[in-house]
Each structure stands twice: as structure tokens, then as C-alpha cells.
Amino acid sequence: MSLAAIQSRLITACAAAGRAPASVQLIAVSKVQPLERVVDVLEQGHRLFGENYVQEAVAKWPDLRVRFGPVQVHMIGPLQTNKAKVAAELFDAIHTLDRPSLADKLAKLAQARGASPQLFVQVNTGAEPQKAGILPEATDAFITQCRAMDLPVQGLMCIPPEGEESAPHFAMLAQMAARNGLTGLSMGMSSDFEAAIAHGATHIRVGSAIFGARDYGAPSPA
Ligand SMILES: *Cc1c(COP(=O)(O)O)cnc(C)c1O
Numbered sequence: 001m002s003l004a005a006i007q008s009r010l011i012t013a014c015a016a017a018g019r020a021p022a023s024v025q026l027i028a029v030s031k032v033q034p035l036e037r038v039v040d041v042l043e044q045g046h047r048l049f050g051e052n053y054v055q056e057a058v059a060k061w062p063d064l065r066v067r068f069g070p071v072q073v074h075m076i077g078p079l080q081t082n083k084a085k086v087a088a089e090l091f092d093a094i095h096t097l098d099r100p101s102l103a104d105k106l107a108k109l110a111q112a113r114g115a116s117p118q119l120f121v122q123v124n125t126g127a128e129p130q131k132a133g134i135l136p137e138a139t140d141a142f143i144t145q146c147r148a149m150d151l152p153v154q155g156l157m158c159i160p161p162e163g164e165e166s167a168p169h170f171a172m173l174a175q176m177a178a179r180n181g182l183t184g185l186s187m188g189m190s191s192d193f194e195a196a197i198a199h200g201a202t203h204i205r206v207g208s209a210i211f212g213a214r215d216y217g218a219p220s221p222a
Contacts, residue, residue, distance in 0.1 A: 001045050001209040003028070010204070013197040024197055027046075027074055029189075029207030031056065032214040040066050041210065050095075050205050052077025054087050061090065075117075076157075076186075076205055078132050081105045093118040095157040095186045095203075098132045100145065107149035118154045120186045120203075121146065123176065125169040126161035135157070136172065143180050155184020155202065166192040170199035 007026065014021045027050040038049070042064065051057035051073060061073050074093040084105045087094060097103060097119045110116035121143060124133030134142045139156070146153050153219045156177045160169035170187050177185055187194025190209035197204065208214060 001212075002133045003041050003046055003210050006206055006210050009194065011039055012139075012196065013194040016194075019197065025203045027076070027186075027203055027205045028210050029076065029205050030060075030211065031077070031207065032216060033211045035060070037211045038064070042071070048072045048074070050074045050076040050207070051091075053149060054079070054083040054090070056175045057090060058086060074203075082193060082221050085109055088113065088117055091117050092201040093120065093154070095120040095205075096122045096132065097146070097151075097153070098122040098124075100142070102144050103142075103149060105184075107151055110151065116152050118184075119146070120151055120184060121153060122157045122159075122175060124163065125158045128161055130155050131159065131161075135174065140180060143182070153182065155186060157186035157203075158181075160187075160191075160192070165218050168197065170185060170196050170201070173198045 010024055010026055011021045014024060025048055027048055028041055028046055029050040030054040042069055045171040049071060057073060065071050072092045074095060075087055075091040076095045079094060079096050079102060081102055088109045094117050106116060122133040123139050124131050124135055127135055143153060156173050158169055158173045173187055174185055185201050186199045186203040187205040190206050193204040193206055
């Protein structure tokens, strides 16, 4: 696969769903990828990336932004509260707002900085004990709580359980967003982004299908 191949599949999936291609943002997930692969995708003109680790992103993106100009980088991995300040300064959006203590911290940072990244509330749609995210039954109250803190909640995010069909999880997330008046839906990865687009995804997070497989044994790409 390649960036062009994924863009063309995105366009086909949008056509099948009767949606405008511009209504879906393609986040190229560059975590753990060798720098030359990331540079290659930047050279093809792509300007929206996703990262999972604050440290890796800090080592990579300030330099790349100097080289390539404005690039949007979204945080899609679990965020420790003690890294929230660095994250708020680096990222344009955080897709993993998953607990009240992180909401508190981000609200304080937003107050101090007078700005905040766009936020997505991560929902644990499969109610998996080992997975991050707000449980479905607690999500409406959590969104209300975040709004009371003036946090810019743009939408919801989910990672469906492995080995299960993604579509019911995407449908559930879309329903929860709609009833809370949220327009953003961060859902769909390399293996299921077309189904996510069919269910209304506004942000798909595609890594290996663009960059190739991740090699976690390789030295840090930073
Ligand atoms: C790594 C990651 C992705 C991209 O996964 P691929 O299967 O490589 O497309 C998407 N979303 C999250 C939250 C991830 O951690």
C-alpha cells in the first residue's frame, strides 16, 4: 500500500457512502516508523499525522515542522497526566481524553495557555477491562463534565476489540456522538477504515497500510 492507494480507497468508500471525500481526514499514523518513510509521505504533500508516544513525537515533529512548514500532528496514544503539558504544546488534537484527572489537567493548561488542542473523548465501546477509555454508560456524563470545564470536545474516538467486527462499535460511537451534539468521529484503522467511513468517521487513523509494518525491535526512528 501507499499514501496514494489509501487516498483512492478513501475516495471510493466516501462515494459508496454518499459522502464528500473532504469530510474525512486521513491521519497518517507515523509512530515507530523510520524517519525516511515519514519524510517520504511529507514530500508527497501529506500534512496530517498521528503519534502514540509524546517522547517520540517531541523528538520528531519540531524539526520536521521547521523543514516542511505547518504540519498537523494528533496524539492518538494513551496520555499520562505528567506529559499533558508537553502534549498540549505539541499536538493540534488529542484523541485520548479518557478520564476526569486528564480533563482537569488539560483544563488547567488551557486556562494558563489561553489555547487547547481539539479533544476527542476515547470511549471503551467493548468495555474491555485492559483498554483505556470511558465506559459507554459513563460517556454522556463525562462529556457534560468536560464541557463544564470549557474543554473543546470535538468528538469521540474508539478502538474496537481485536477479533470482533468493528462495524457495531462504529455504529455505537456514531450514535453516542449524535445524541451529545458532537460532529467528530475518530474511528477506523488500516484494517477497517472503509467500514468506519460507512458509519460516519470524520478522522481515520491509518498507519501500516500507508507506511508498511511497524518494527518495534528497530532502534528509535527519532
Ligand atoms: C497504531 C494505531 C493506529 C494505526 O494502526 P494501523 O493498524 O497501523 O493502521 C490507529 N489508531 C491507534 C489508536 C493506534 O494506536
